Amino acid sequence: xxxxxxxxxxxxxxxxxxxxxxxxxxxxxxxxxxxxxxxxxxxxxxxxxxxxxxxxxxxxxxxxxxxxxxxxxxxxxxxxxxxxxxxxxxxxxxxxxxxxxxxxxxxxxxxxxxxxxxxxxxxxxxxxxxxxxxxxxxxxxxxxxxxxxxxxxxxxxxxxxxxxxxxxxxxxxxxxxxxxxxxxxxxxxxxxxxxxxxxxxxxxxxxxxxxxxxxxxxxxxxxxxxxxxxxxxxxxxxxxxxxxxxxxxxxxxxxxxxxxxx
Numbered sequence: 001x002x003x004x005x006x007x008x009x010x011x012x013x014x015x016x017x018x019x020x021x022x023x024x025x026x027x028x029x030x031x032x033x034x035x036x037x038x039x040x041x042x043x044x045x046x047x048x049x050x051x052x053x054x055x056x057x058x059x060x061x062x063x064x065x066x067x068x069x070x071x072x073x074x075x076x077x078x079x080x081x082x083x084x085x086x087x088x089x090x091x092x093x094x095x096x097x098x099x100x101x102x103x104x105x106x107x108x109x110x111x112x113x114x115x116x117x118x119x120x121x122x123x124x125x126x127x128x129x130x131x132x133x134x135x136x137x138x139x140x141x142x143x144x145x146x147x148x149x150x151x152x153x154x155x156x157x158x159x160x161x162x163x164x165x166x167x168x169x170x171x172x173x174x175x176x177x178x179x180x181x182x183x184x185x186x187x188x189x190x191x192x193x194x195x196x197x198x199x200x201x202x203x204x205x206x207x208x209x210x211x212x213x214x215x216x217x218x219x220x221x222x223x224x225x226x227x228x229x230x231x232x233x234x235x236x237x238x239x240x241x242x243x244x245x246x247x248x249x250x251x252x253x254x255x256x257x258x259x260x261x262x
Contacts, residue, residue, distance in 0.1 A: 004033065004034060004116045005116045005117075005118050005119075005122070007033060007034075007115075007116065008113050008114070008115060009032045009033060009034070009113070009114045010111075010112040010113045010114065011028065011031055011032075011112070012112065014028055014031065015028075015112045020085075020086075020109075020112060021084065021085070022060075022062055022079065022082055022084060022088070023060060023061055023062050025079065025088050025090070025109060026041065026062070026065070026077060026079065026090070027045075028109075029077065029090050029107070029109065029114065030042070030045070030077075032114045034107055034114065034116055035077070036075055036077075036092070038075070039074070039075045039076055039077060039092075040069055040072045040074050040075065040076040040095070041069065041076055041077050043072075044065065044068055044069065044072075062079070066078055066079070069095070070095070070098050071098065072095060073095050073096065073097065074094065074095060075092065075093075075094055075095075075104070076092075076093060076094075076095050076101075077090055077091070077092055077093075078090070078091055078093065079091075080106065086110065086111045087108075087109065087110055088108075088109040089106055089107070089108060089109075090106070090107045090109065091103055091105070091106050091107075092104045092105040092106075092107070105117070
């Protein structure tokens with residue numbers, strides 16, 4: 001059975017024949033699946049069919065009907081809010097006495113359509129579930145964007161940069177390998193260091209076919225020595241604070257001679 005809070009009901013035949021206003025809106029509502037046929041409204045409607053009623057002067061039928069409902073106890077339907085010509089709120093409540101009643105459910109009549117108002121619990125549950133789903137999707141997206149790389153020292157959110165670095169490393173390794181094949185067998189592990197524009201290292205530079213300088217081969221032991229000097233230094237000097245050229249520079253520590261003249 002379909003849940004009542006998912007139903008939209010209307011009766012075009014009733015609207016076409018009699019229209020819809022405050023005086024007949026409860027009668028129109030009584031045709032819907034939201035109506036309880038064991039309510040006090042149904043009892044009074046059955047009585048009015050077989051009895052002649054006299055409505056006091058200055059009182060509409062709807063006002064008289066709700067006055068009679070207030071004299072009874074049990075489940076009833078009343079008009080809680082009116083905004084003619086196309087909006088009403090019908091409330092289902094349990095009448096305890098003439099002045100006290102416990103609300104059970106509200107229904108909206110908008111135009112010719114009748115809806116059951118959702119419960120606060122259902123509204124909050126739906127919003128919380130939607131929020132949790134959005135958080136889960138965001139977390140999954142972040143997990144797809146990030147990846148761990150040793151070169152970054154942690155997680156990175158830009159995976160494309162590592163693809164570029166990897167391709168450059170492969171090209172540098174190919175150039176270094178070609179230079180080692182031309183000069184002879186090298187038993188040490190080569191590490192390629194690209195020189196700045198205009199710098200020349202005559203004794204260790206490998207040239208390409210056009211004579212342009214492409215890189216310098218330095219053994220891994222030289223870098224280990226440089227790293228040990230930094231680690232054993234009591235003045236807490238970081239490796240990125242050491243200048244690249246000049247006295248005490250990285251080039252000097254590696255035992256290289258660089259000609260920076262243009």
